[in-house]
Amino acid sequence: MPLDIIAFDADDTLWVNEPHYTAALEKLCTLLAPFADADHVRQALTEADIHNLQFYGYGIKAYTLTMLETASRIANAQLTGEIVDAILAEGKRMFAEPIVVYDHVIETLQQLSRRKPLMLITRGELFEQENRIQRSGLTKYFNYIEIVKTKSVEVYRQVLDKYAIEPPRFVMIGNSLKSDILPVVALGGRAVYIPIDNPWQHDIVKNPDWTSFDRLDHIGLLPDLLEAYLDEA
Numbered sequence: 001m002p003l004d005i006i007a008f009d010a011d012d013t014l015w016v017n018e019p020h021y022t023a024a025l026e027k028l029c030t031l032l033a034p035f036a037d038a039d040h041v042r043q044a045l046t047e048a049d050i051h052n053l054q055f056y057g058y059g060i061k062a063y064t065l066t067m068l069e070t071a072s073r074i075a076n077a078q079l080t081g082e083i084v085d086a087i088l089a090e091g092k093r094m095f096a097e098p099i100v101v102y103d104h105v106i107e108t109l110q111q112l113s114r115r116k117p118l119m120l121i122t123r124g125e126l127f128e129q130e131n132r133i134q135r136s137g138l139t140k141y142f143n144y145i146e147i148v149k150t151k152s153v154e155v156y157r158q159v160l161d162k163y164a165i166e167p168p169r170f171v172m173i174g175n176s177l178k179s180d181i182l183p184v185v186a187l188g189g190r191a192v193y194i195p196i197d198n199p200w201q202h203d204i205v206k207n208p209d210w211t212s213f214d215r216l217d218h219i220g221l222l223p224d225l226l227e228a229y230l231d232e233a
């Protein structure tokens with residue numbers, strides 16, 4: 001069945017994202033070294049990060065608050081203004097990081113956008129994600145951009161309904177099994193998983209049904225994979 005729309009995740013699919021979070025975590029470990037060893041800080045932050053999703057959602061602002069919370073728990077009364085300032089500066093550094101688009105992304109988007117409408121579906125906070133999309137220079141390849149609070153089956157269903165797309169005519173490409181791949185497969189859509197090294201803990205899924213979606217080593221292989229589905233209906 002031909003495709004109506006090709007949809008892409010953004011963070012860690014089109015550009016580098018997760019390493020900025022890992023770098024911030026390492027910085028926090030250094031700041032809190034007088035009070036706890038690095039493994040303890042990493043574990044405390046990762047747990048608080050996932051717990052806080054229900055309050056703060058996703059993104060840098062949420063992560064900054066969670067770093068402050070973790071610092072407060074670990075340093076207690078010894079938490080200084082200097083440490084708080086350093087954590088806030090780390091959050092701002094993350095905002096200012098240049099957007100590094102992965103290899104093969106531009107050629108792939110150029111090629112596919114000539115054949116089918118492309119959609120960007122990214123999760124996170126509106127201000128932050130709009131800013132990042134705009135700075136990526138990739139906006140021109142996308143017919144549609146959807147910034148969603150979370151990526152559940154229900155949210156994908158709403159997006160498909162909004163554009164009147166039948167699931168088998170929709171494909172989602174992304175780095176997260178939990179957010180980009182499995183919910184789309186559950187709806188009857190197609191999905192292409194392009195993993196990154198050292199994924200976010202929250203994105204890890206054990207024992208998925210590997211036969212229900214495609215997997216590629218890099219995005220440059222996508223046009224060949226989809227070729228048979230790109231012709232007009």
Ligand SMILES: [Mg+2]
Nearest residue numbers: 009011012175
């Ligand atoms: Mg992603």
